[in-house]
Amino acid sequence: MNKLAFVIEDDPDLAVIFSKALKSDSMDIEIIADGLDATKRLAEDVPTVVVLDMHLPNVDGVEILARIRRDPRLAATRVIVATADANMVDIIEKDADIVLLKPVSYHQLRELAARLLMSD
């Protein structure tokens, strides 16, 4: 069975770029543009990796990250946070596996994701 990745990002362009960066033959990618939808999907499935935007409609990234870390089912899920706000880093750093400051480079994300998944 293929691994699963969630790209939780409300900007459609960035969502596509993140998806492309994570794309591999062994990875299924799902784009989620809404915070509430993301919490629902996370309750149903167990993604290997989540790319998470902080500013999302309905439920924000900080809340989603906290929920992931509270959920034992998702203990192995790797979370890459993409934020444009450097001041957010302190708040999310302990819960996120990687914090990337926007604009996130396609290269950067692809390399990091590959390294992250390789180490698993």
Add this chain to the structure above:
Amino acid sequence: MFTISQSVWFTSAIRGERYISRVYFSAGNDPYLILSVPSQHGIVAARLHLDVLREVVLRVRLGETGKVYIIDESGDLIADSDAAIIQQSPSLLERPEAQSAISGGADGWKGAYTNFNGKKVLGQSIAVFDGKWIIFVEISREEAFAVTRLVSIVISLIVLLVFAAAMLAGNIVLMRYIFKPIEILRNGTFQIGEGDLEHHIKFNRQDEITLVGEAFNEMARKLSAREAALGETLKKAVDVNRYKSEVLAHVSHDLRTPLGGIIGFSEILAEEVDGSLNAEQKQRVERVLVNAKRLRDMVETLLDQAQLERGTLHLHENAFATAKFIEPLHTYEIMTKGKEISLNVEIEPGFPETLRGDMLRLQEVLVNLVDNAIKFTRKGGITVTLFRPDEDHWAFSVQDTGMGIPADAHEYIFESFRQVDASTKRVHGGAGLGLSIVKQIVQLMEGTISLQSQIGTGSTFTVILPMKKGSNK
């Protein structure tokens, strides 16, 4: 009951006559007299302290034995170059020289006589103020006759008398009309100088001096208005600057998102993820990428600058691996490939594997310095060195073999919007904020940045930072 309207000085002046009283003595035994003159809107009266007279008689000098004194119309001595005598106010009415002088009228009188001090003198008198005062100038006969040319002495006496009279009359006029208003003006100026812009002056008269007073008050009013306007302008300027920083922060922030799209998709195209491009297409898309990244760097720089100005650039301190800190340098290995530039990273033996600080900001400083070095180096090598200058600090230096920076530019190269000169700026681009921000961030970290450079051989920027607790020494 005593009323002003019964006073002689009042009734005389109201009739249009000038009035000068006899000399009175105050409780403190200071001599004074009352002056009153009719004026446009009533009368002006003054109490003139005779210290002025004393000054007049003391200032006039004639030979060794010269003496000047003044008597009033009733023969009372009111001023004397020998100031002690006036306190006793002796009457000289009985003295022949005084009687001659009084009866001599405005033309004055001169003669040889024994004066009230018992000295044999040559004297000359002149009446001033309609004969109310008589000024005497005397010189001892001995001294006068010792001088061969007596005539010159007499002429001197006359000159002296005129001078004394003019001085006396001048003093009274100046006292009332010039000195006092000047004192008021001076006081007013002082008040305004102290910042009391509400201070207004008031003269109880109607002449040129009053006009000066009004002009003065007008000046104070305008100053006050201008100060208010300046305060308003300053407040606006501060507001505008704050607004500018806020707009800058917002715009920079909002520019990041579309730039992310442009850069991301360009990268995808350039990597041929969605299919291969021909050589020309690949070259074009790489140009898009290069330019978009430049734009992104500028936006980042502006955002940093805005945050530094607003004081909202906060540091996020954490422990981090040294290896991770220098990770961004790997991308330069790719960038410099194929160029005549090499990038070397040297880590001093024994350098800690873990450090503490805001790693992202430290990387920004490092990357900025390396970018700068690459920009100004056409050929040669760039060396990044990590070392410990002492127990309490760690440091990194970025050394290039570029064109170097002239010594006189070392100071201002860290200022906002400054590069070495306008022509270099055109060649190398950039908003000129890079080094300014680098310095501000380093300072925020309580570190220092320094520059050693020689024209033609290259530059070395060295950043020294305090060793924070949590780093493994």
